[in-house]
């Protein structure tokens with residue numbers, strides 16, 4: 001089958017091959033999917049560069065997927081051959097940037113009516129993360145939520161979901177993306193290249209940080225109301241996650257927990273965990289007209305290099321998607 005593959009780390013080492021072995025027949029609760037489209041994530045770039053090689057060593061990249069079920073394991077209960085499904089694989093398994101992939105059914109949901117495969121493939125990982133973050137913040141109708149990085153994959157989902165939960169939404173982005181964030185439901189935007197959001201003293205109930213700059217926590221402490229909530233979904237670090245880096249990350253979490261306790265705010269760190277339950281909630285927001293996929297560009301599989309470089313730039317408006325076609 002055709003698909004992307006790497007034997008060593010580095011974006012330049014990724015190859016498109018047409019001789020990849022087909023995955024085995026599904027066992028237990030595995031679903032075999034004919035991949036139609038696969039969303040790109042920052043995680044795909046970090047994995048391909050070897051930044052998280054302590055945690056995963058996949059050879060065929062890709063986490064998000066949308067496609068058609070072609071076979072099911074004997075324990076699968078929610079899907080049958082021919083169903084259109086979407087979801088995000090476990091990051092230790094990957095494999096969605098290829099024509100056929102095996103995914104456990106716990107990570108999959110039916111594609112809601114009206115969504116194309118490309119649109120569905122753009123949703124899973126970042127939208128599940130955004131929903132988890134807003135749940136961790138316990139967003140209430142009428143509350144004031146600041147989304148840091150509103151124009152990116154996670155941010156564009158977070159703006160829409162916070163709005164759908166009845167919040168008043170402000171987003172940070174660069175100036176050129178202000179109208180884009182407002183089109184997704186942000187009431188206001190802050191151009192982070194011109195203004196430090198920390199100067200908006202006591203303005204927000206919740207700050208969701210999808211960018212992960214070290215200074216964001218200090219700025220958020222001043223921008224939050226008393227008993228405000230700061231939720232981080234990102235850790236901005238360019239380079240391999242060494243044992244030393246993991247200690248720095250753990251120390252940052254401990255510092256933020258202690259500091260938030262003494263500042264009368266709360267702090268939580270959220271990592272994406274793929275789940276059909278979250279996806280079904282997102283599907284419902286879509287069906288109710290409160291959430292839509294946001295695709296900057298679709299790339300053919302042959303254009304993977306361009307797609308990875310754009311993702312690496314950290315400037316994607318919404319999401320990029322690889323579209324797979326059969327030979």
Ligand SMILES: NC(=O)c1ccc[n+]([C@@H]2O[C@H](COP(=O)([O-])OP(=O)(O)OC[C@H]3O[C@@H](n4cnc5c(N)ncnc54)[C@H](OP(=O)(O)O)[C@@H]3O)[C@@H](O)[C@H]2O)c1
Nearest residue numbers: 042149151152153154173174177192233234271272314315
């Ligand atoms: N914890 C997890 O499980 C998990 C899962 C997924 C992603 N992540 C992490 O979350 C981060 C974001 O991922 P993503 O997919 O949403 O990224 P993305 O789609 O590449 O978006 C990046 C966005 O960040 C904005 N940005 C860059 N610097 C900024 C700053 N100083 N202030 C405000 N906005 C800034 C850019 O906005 P402008 O273009 O408007 O400047 C861009 O839209 C990555 O570090 C990723 O690794 C973590």
